[in-house]
Amino acid sequence: DAGVIQSPRHEVTEMGQEVTLRCKPISGHNSLFWYRQTMMRGLELLIYFNNNVPIDDSGMPEDRFSAKMPNASFSTLKIQPSEPRDSAVYFCASSLQGSDTGELFFGEGSRLTVL
Amino acid sequence: AQSVTQPDIHITVSEGASLELRCNYSYGATPYLFWYVQSPGQGLQLLLKYFSGDTLVQGIKGFEAEFKRSQSSFNLRKPSVHWSDAAEYFCAVGASWGKLQFGAGTQVVVTP
Numbered sequence: 001d002a003g004v005i006q007s008p009r010h011e012v013t014e015m016g017q018e019v020t021l022r023c024k025p026i027s028g029h030n031s032l033f034w035y036r037q038t039m040m041r042g043l044e045l046l047i048y049f050n051n052n053v054p055i056d057d058s059g060m061p062e063d064r065f066s067a068k069m070p071n072a073s074f075s076t077l078k079i080q081p082s083e084p085r086d087s088a089v090y091f092c093a094s095s096l097q098g099s100d101t102g103e104l105f106f107g108e109g110s111r112l113t114v115l
Numbered sequence: 116a117q118s119v120t121q122p123d124i125h126i127t128v129s130e131g132a133s134l135e136l137r138c139n140y141s142y143g144a145t146p147y148l149f150w151y152v153q154s155p156g157q158g159l160q161l162l163l164k165y166f167s168g169d170t171l172v173q174g175i176k177g178f179e180a181e182f183k184r185s186q187s188s189f190n191l192r193k194p195s196v197h198w199s200d201a202a203e204y205f206c207a208v209g210a211s212w213g214k215l216q217f218g219a220g221t222q223v224v225v226t227p
Contacts, residue, residue: 043205
């Protein structure tokens, strides 16, 4: 049973370049979350979708960040242009809202380094 | 505003000894409370959760946690740790599935 799949696992890029992170949630899950993890700020929720619709993007740091979910099985988080302070591990997670398990399933993360 | 405090950044424990990780939260209503574990290079895995009912909850890998409303705490315990329990542990609080506020984490080191 496949879990949340993220790609790439590692990305090294130069400042000013566009970065696209991808996520495939668990089949059947209706909510998808993007989190960012840094040493300084810990785990922060960036945005989440319910039934492919963005519900809360208040955690998105600035306009350079955008996220889409064109269908139930795919989401992207884009940073354009990237900056060194965007270096972090970005996690995608999915869950089934309305279930009684309440479990958030995380992917293995995408480690981004912006030089 | 909701917040989660994990007072211990780092804990070292001997294999076979007991472990307790502290978590305090601030929340306007009865929260959903979670403990997650993260092994190096991995995503987070749910250990246990509390929504309502029995305040002592059992989780995977032999962990348990107790919700104490009067103390706004949700401490995680394990009677006897194994070397494989070395990881980072996160307490989280939230009102709905996935929109969670995480604590800063506690790094657990297990010595032989």
